[in-house]
Amino acid sequence: MEQLPKDSTLIRRYLQGEEQALELLINRHSQRIYSFIFSKVCDRDITEDIFQETFIKVIRTLRKGKYNEEGKFVPWVMRIAQNLVIDHFRKNGRMPKFEGTDDFNIFSVLGDSSLNAERQIIKDQVEQDVRALIEELPDDQRQVLIMRMYKDMSFKEIAETTGVSINTALGRMRYAIINMRKIIEKNKIILTN
Numbered sequence: 001m002e003q004l005p006k007d008s009t010l011i012r013r014y015l016q017g018e019e020q021a022l023e024l025l026i027n028r029h030s031q032r033i034y035s036f037i038f039s040k041v042c043d044r045d046i047t048e049d050i051f052q053e054t055f056i057k058v059i060r061t062l063r064k065g066k067y068n069e070e071g072k073f074v075p076w077v078m079r080i081a082q083n084l085v086i087d088h089f090r091k092n093g094r095m096p097k098f099e100g101t102d103d104f105n106i107f108s109v110l111g112d113s114s115l116n117a118e119r120q121i122i123k124d125q126v127e128q129d130v131r132a133l134i135e136e137l138p139d140d141q142r143q144v145l146i147m148r149m150y151k152d153m154s155f156k157e158i159a160e161t162t163g164v165s166i167n168t169a170l171g172r173m174r175y176a177i178i179n180m181r182k183i184i185e186k187n188k189i190i191l192t193n
Helices: 007-015 019-041 044-063 073-091 105-111 117-135 139-149 155-162 166-186
Strands: none
Touching: 007 019, 007 044, 007 073, 019 044, 019 073, 044 073, 073 117, 117 139, 117 166, 139 155, 139 166, 155 166
């Protein structure tokens, strides 16, 4: 029985000009990737669009010579598909956006444990976005915010740990929230749940 060529072999052959190698590669994994996308969007037309867009990105990346994840072709394609699914949900406003209210409720999305697969993807992306926002804060504000939101410490405990007054800890938290909102607006970040 003839052994099928590995994904990496097919990629190399495609990059050497053998168009058929890419066709083999796509056919080999199309069912899995299509099913993955469909399980998130539950709509055949949208799945078809995202599926096509996924492979357009794959082809462009391969042609630019920017693919270097030897042996990890399927996870790489799945990541592209997942990002396109997230883009789809964000673009179509299927998930509510957080508005600039007085409550800092970006974190409310992080605590919801009854998430379906579609929302889990978006939850993971929001967590990544929030972590990136927190990294942009000044050290003292970042420290208070992490203690309060992730370690569930009271402002009294934060004040004792950091050696400042409760009012200073409250002020730092307030400025952390204000600064995160400014970063969100400046970079036009959409945090969805």
